[in-house]
Amino acid sequence: MRLVVTGREGQVVSSLVERARTHPDVEVVTLGRPELDLAKPETIERALVATRPDLVVSAAAYTAVDQAEDEPDLAFAVNGIGAGHVAAAAARIGAPVIHLSTDYVFDGSGEGAYVEEDEPAPRSVYGASKLAGEQAVAKANPRHLILRTAWVYSPFGRNFVKTMLRLAADRDELAVVADQWGNPTSALDIADAILHVAAMLHGNKDFASYGVYHLAGTGETNWSGFARHILDTSQAFGGPYARVRDIATVDYPTKAQRPANSRLARTKFTSEFGWTAPEWRESTKEVVRRLLIGETRQTLTA
Numbered sequence: 262m263r264l265v266v267t268g269r270e271g272q273v274v275s276s277l278v279e280r281a282r283t284h285p286d287v288e289v290v291t292l293g294r295p296e297l298d299l300a301k302p303e304t305i306e307r308a309l310v311a312t313r314p315d316l317v318v319s320a321a322a323y324t325a326v327d328q329a330e331d332e333p334d335l336a337f338a339v340n341g342i343g344a345g346h347v348a349a350a351a352a353r354i355g356a357p358v359i360h361l362s363t364d365y366v367f368d369g370s371g372e373g374a375y376v377e378e379d380e381p382a383p384r385s386v387y388g389a390s391k392l393a394g395e396q397a398v399a400k401a402n403p404r405h406l407i408l409r410t411a412w413v414y415s416p417f418g419r420n421f422v423k424t425m426l427r428l429a430a431d432r433d434e435l436a437v438v439a440d441q442w443g444n445p446t447s448a449l450d451i452a453d454a455i456l457h458v459a460a461m462l463h464g465n466k467d468f469a470s471y472g473v474y475h476l477a478g479t480g481e482t483n484w485s486g487f488a489r490h491i492l493d494t495s496q497a498f499g500g501p502y503a504r505v506r507d508i509a510t511v512d513y514p515t516k517a518q519r520p521a522n523s524r525l526a527r528t529k530f531t532s533e534f535g536w537t538a539p540e541w542r543e544s545t546k547e548v549v550r551r552l553l554i555g556e557t558r559q560t561l562t563a
């Protein structure tokens with residue numbers, strides 16, 4: 262099966278490339294700029310057709326949450342219109358699309374974990390542009406799986422785990438918000454989940470489980486709890502350490518508003534596909550370990 266993934270160096274695309282190495286029947290082709298530029302609709306169909314995918318994974322996105330507040334047109338072009346063109350091209354090729362979306366489509370005012378049927382109401386440009394993408398994908402290709410995930414980290418790209426390790430190298434104490442709750446999710450686990458679902462989808466004309474799913478790490482925490490676990494783990498491995506001080510969102514002003522509670526209920530994905538992500542602490546430990554060993558150490562300072 263040939264899986265074509267949008268993006269080149271992103272966390273999910275890099276994780277898929279790595280994880281597919283243990284699946285001899287799966288070939289992962291990465292497709293990004295300049296051949297496929299989500300901000301340039303005219304590049305999308307041509308680039309995708311040329312790679313002859315059995316399945317398209319739409320993992321590329323404009324992910325700079327604060328910067329998006331200043332560049333709404335670009336964020337919507339990439340995450341909304343661009344994502345729609347990817348799904349439309351897949352439909353014309355006859356391929357299903359697995360599209361990634363975000364917990365930031367919710368406003369965070371809810372009490373428990375969000376289920377797929379809950380009404381999205383994004384508070385940020387990034388969240389609104391990703392919601393526009395969900396709608397465009399669903400309209401363009403009936404054979405879609407929209408996987409909303411959250412708080413993604415990995416040995417690759419930019420993420421909160423790397424930020425905490427980098428800051429801890431220079432400081433004794435980090436102030437981190439303790440009133441935003443969610444589910445840290447390893448991109449390596451997302452890759453495993455995608456490969457699991459891809460195997461169920463491939464060549465299965467009767468596949469009837471298209472739609473929206475929440476896919477995130479098991480368990481929940483706030484950013485401060487996440488930071489504390491990252492730094493305790495780092496200390497145990499002999500890496501950088503800093504104390505973590507709980508602060509409130511009002512004490513850490515950012516351009517974009519983030520949801521206070523964006524916990525995702527993962528039961529639909531588990532019951533439909535028989536796959537559950539590992540506990541977030543376990544997956545975080547593995548990524549911290551990898552970041553601290555030689556192979557990727559230099560990326561902490563990049």
Ligand SMILES: NC(=O)C1=CN([C@@H]2O[C@H](COP(=O)(O)OP(=O)(O)OC[C@H]3O[C@@H](n4cnc5c(N)ncnc54)[C@H](OP(=O)(O)O)[C@@H]3O)[C@@H](O)[C@H]2O)C=CC1
Nearest residue numbers: 268269270271272273298299321322324361410412413418
């Ligand atoms: N990061 C997170 O915390 C979360 C992410 N998500 C969603 O999951 C998906 C994957 O995220 P993640 O892997 O973290 O993303 P990254 O920020 O790590 O990577 C973004 C990817 O998008 C590519 N890209 C950006 N702009 C364009 C463009 N105009 N044309 C083509 N490619 C482009 C980048 O290309 P290049 O490789 O060339 O730089 C990169 O490969 C996204 O849809 C994101 O919205 C959902 C929830 C949380």
Ligand SMILES: Cc1cn([C@H]2C[C@H](O)[C@@H](COP(=O)(O)OP(=O)(O)O[C@H]3O[C@@H](C)C(=O)[C@@H](O)[C@H]3O)O2)c(=O)[nH]c1=O
Nearest residue numbers: 324326363364411412413421424436437438484513519
């Ligand atoms: C670096 C830092 C951040 N924070 C806060 C700011 C923010 O509320 C929270 C997380 O900060 P970040 O900017 O790293 O995370 P953010 O960019 O908001 O992460 C989001 O990215 C997009 C792409 C998604 O889809 C979301 O699921 C989510 O992962 O932590 C602190 O309190 N102290 C700090 O030192």
Ligand SMILES: [Mg+2]
Nearest residue numbers: 324325326327
């Ligand atoms: Mg950020």
